[in-house]
Amino acid sequence: xxxxxxxxxxxxxxxxxxxxxxxxxxxVPLRKDWVILDxxxxxxxxxxxxxxxxxSCRMGVCGSCGMMVNGDPVLTCAAFLEAYRPGPIRVEPxxxxxxxxxxxxxxxxxxxxxxxVKPWIIREEEKPVAEGEYxxxxxxxxxxxxxxxxxxxxLCYAACPVYGLEPxxxxxxxxxxxxxxxxxxxxxxxxxxxEILSTDDGxxxxxxVGECSTxxxxxxxxxxxxxxxxxxxxxxxxxxxxxxxxx
Amino acid sequence: MPIFWWVHKWIHMRFxxxxxxxxxxxxxxxxxxxxxxxxxxxxxxxAAFLAWLRSPPALALHGVxxxxxxxxxxxxxxxxxxxxxxxxxxxxxxxxxxxxxNFAAWGxxxxxxxxxxxxx
Amino acid sequence: MANRLTKPRDPFWWALFGAGGTLxxxxxxxxxxxxxxxxxxxxVEAPTYEEALALVRHPLARLFLFGLIALSMFHWAHRFRFTxxxxxxxxxxxxxxxxxxxxxxxxxxxxxxxxxxxx
Numbered sequence: 277x278x279x280x281x282x283x284x285x286x287x288x289x290x291x292x293x294x295x296x297x298x299x300x301x302x303x304v305p306l307r308k309d310w311v312i313l314d315x316x317x318x319x320x321x322x323x324x325x326x327x328x329x330x331x332s333c334r335m336g337v338c339g340s341c342g343m344m345v346n347g348d349p350v351l352t353c354a355a356f357l358e359a360y361r362p363g364p365i366r367v368e369p370x371x372x373x374x375x376x377x378x379x380x381x382x383x384x385x386x387x388x389x390x391x392x393v394k395p396w397i398i399r400e401e402e403k404p405v406a407e408g409e410y411x412x413x414x415x416x417x418x419x420x421x422x423x424x425x426x427x428x429x430x431l432c433y434a435a436c437p438v439y440g441l442e443p444x445x446x447x448x449x450x451x452x453x454x455x456x457x458x459x460x461x462x463x464x465x466x467x468x469x470x471e472i473l474s475t476d477d478g479x480x481x482x483x484x485v486g487e488c489s490t491x492x493x494x495x496x497x498x499x500x501x502x503x504x505x506x507x508x509x510x511x512x513x514x515x516x517x518x519x520x521x522x523x
Numbered sequence: 524m525p526i527f528w529w530v531h532k533w534i535h536m537r538f539x540x541x542x543x544x545x546x547x548x549x550x551x552x553x554x555x556x557x558x559x560x561x562x563x564x565x566x567x568x569x570a571a572f573l574a575w576l577r578s579p580p581a582l583a584l585h586g587v588x589x590x591x592x593x594x595x596x597x598x599x600x601x602x603x604x605x606x607x608x609x610x611x612x613x614x615x616x617x618x619x620x621x622x623x624x625n626f627a628a629w630g631x632x633x634x635x636x637x638x639x640x641x642x643x
Numbered sequence: 644m645a646n647r648l649t650k651p652r653d654p655f656w657w658a659l660f661g662a663g664g665t666l667x668x669x670x671x672x673x674x675x676x677x678x679x680x681x682x683x684x685x686x687v688e689a690p691t692y693e694e695a696l697a698l699v700r701h702p703l704a705r706l707f708l709f710g711l712i713a714l715s716m717f718h719w720a721h722r723f724r725f726t727x728x729x730x731x732x733x734x735x736x737x738x739x740x741x742x743x744x745x746x747x748x749x750x751x752x753x754x755x756x757x758x759x760x761x762x
Contacts, residue, residue: 440524480653505605512652533709542726548667552712566692576683585679596668633673
């Protein structure tokens with residue numbers, strides 16, 4: 277029996293050739309256990325070695341292989357070819373990011389925003405090692421654990437219409453990661469992050485479309501993190517207005 | 524992004540419709556104000572306002588508005604739990620319980636208000 | 644200029660948006676249904692003028708109506724402002740939109756206050 281095949285229509289862009297972006301069709305074997313990433317690897321190995329794309333762990337923990345498949349942002353290592361039968365499958369670079377080449381996007385904007393929210397434990401005073409560890413109960417861990425699952429795959433940025441309309445928006449993952457630290461009992465950086473997140477490009481641009489949480493492959497629920505932070509931010513604002521003498 | 528980016532995907536269209544429910548909330552707030560004002564002005568004004576409410580355009584507007592404010596309520600109570608996380612020990616109270624409580628409150632308040640309007 | 648007026652106050656507007664959305668979600672459907680459909684369509688009897696007057700004159704009723712109308716309007720103002728930004732990409736008209744939305748809500752609120760106080 278001849279091997280069934282499926283067609284992938286892949287976005288191509290090679291700036292050094294003054295190449296106008298276009299779609300190139302490839303026929304790949306339709307194997308039950310193959311994901312889109314397997315198909316791309318097959319294309320690169322067997323058909324067209326010039327195709328460029330990012331990937332690494334192929335098991336949904338590194339966040340490298342995010343792309344638009346039939347208009348939806350997915351991890352290509354988690355999207356089975358069978359699910360897209362009979363095809364053709366349209367593969368494009370992650371939306372809302374500049375394209376460097378083929379399926380590779382420029383992610384500096386996200387990296388800058390990630391850095392901006394200070395995603396590390398902030399202490400007023402570091403505890404000396406001799407004094408022992410910071411203690412954390414399972415309940416305290418549960419407070420922020422969900423937000424620590426983010427793999428920085430940027431599918432949420434591709435899904436967020438507000439980020440598409442306003443590239444200055446700090447974005448879902450950055451806010452979720454800020455929350456991961458805000459809610460960590462070892463952290464004392466709430467005040468610093470409040471200033472950053474309350475700015476023009478911060479949380480107030482979010483209109484709770486909710487697509488970020490829908491596409492997140494790790495169930496981080498950035499939309500929930502953002503709404504919770506709106507409550508935090510609002511409470512902090514009102515407290516500062518009504519009780520200006522306190523902190 | 525195209526201006527009508529939201530017509531291409533149902534989930535985006537649904538989002539815009541959800542946001543547009545606020546227009547119908549404002550519509551009814553204003554209608555309610557006119558209703559109260561007609562009572563304040565006098566019996567003729569009140570009767571005239573009731574007559575307007577019976578007119579086909581008013582009925583049509585209210586019909587559409589009812590669908591939209593119901594859509595507002597349902598989406599509001601389903602989304603509210605996301606903003607408020609209540610924890611008991613290690614367990615987080617599941618969102619559906621908080622949503623359920625919201626819907627229950629909605630039912631109770633609606634019943635009380637209907638009673639005030641109709642029986643009192 | 645709109646930025647200076649609105650951005651530092653976004654938490655304020657959002658609080659009104661949240662309060663208004665909650666009150667509207669709880670109370671508007673039943674009010675709209677009874678007053679706008681059930682009574683006009685004859686499913687239930689309309690209150691007489693005297694009944695209606697007695698009802699709305701009650702201090703609690705006036706407080707409730709003021710809260711509901713005012714907060715519903717500010718709910719609309721904040722939400723519609725962003726719907727215009729995102730839905731029609733009118734962010735460049737920010738100043739105009741801010742005045743229209745929050746100003747409009749304020750106007751209706753003031754009228755409501757006058758009407759309810761003079762009842």
